[in-house]
Amino acid sequence: MNLVDKINEKYANPKVKEFPKFRTGDTIAVGVRITEGNKTRVQKFEGICIAMKEPGTINGHFRVRKISSGIGVERLFPFHSPNVDSIKVVSRGKSRRAKHFYLRSRSGKAARIAVDYDRKE
Numbered sequence: 001m002n003l004v005d006k007i008n009e010k011y012a013n014p015k016v017k018e019f020p021k022f023r024t025g026d027t028i029a030v031g032v033r034i035t036e037g038n039k040t041r042v043q044k045f046e047g048i049c050i051a052m053k054e055p056g057t058i059n060g061h062f063r064v065r066k067i068s069s070g071i072g073v074e075r076l077f078p079f080h081s082p083n084v085d086s087i088k089v090v091s092r093g094k095s096r097r098a099k100h101f102y103l104r105s106r107s108g109k110a111a112r113i114a115v116d117y118d119r120k121e
Contacts, residue, residue, distance in 0.1 A: 012080050
């Protein structure tokens with residue numbers, strides 16, 4: 001085991017194994033640990049996963065987009081971040097793309113992704 005593997009093992013989030021399998025196009029709710037002063041709480045960030053990069057590695061991350069008060073908000077979450085508390089799949093989207101950046105320029109019904117009722121995962 002080389003030095004890079006030891007560092008990756010030390011900083012890996014043990015909760016990653018508990019996260020459900022999800023893909024781009026799925027609507028997910030991410031529990032994010034927020035620190036305010038000396039108190040911490042878990043806040044839910046629910047939106048569509050529009051991009052994933054290297055899901056199985058320590059460098060992997062996913063991007064979630066939601067509409068808040070008519071304004072698009074995107075957040076990038078590393079899989080191995082200690083601030084990512086939980087991930088819950090709300091609905092599974094029927095998608096044939098790896099990245100959904102086209103949703104940034106769409107609004108209303110054009111920004112919807114169809115629900116995939118056949119996919120169980």
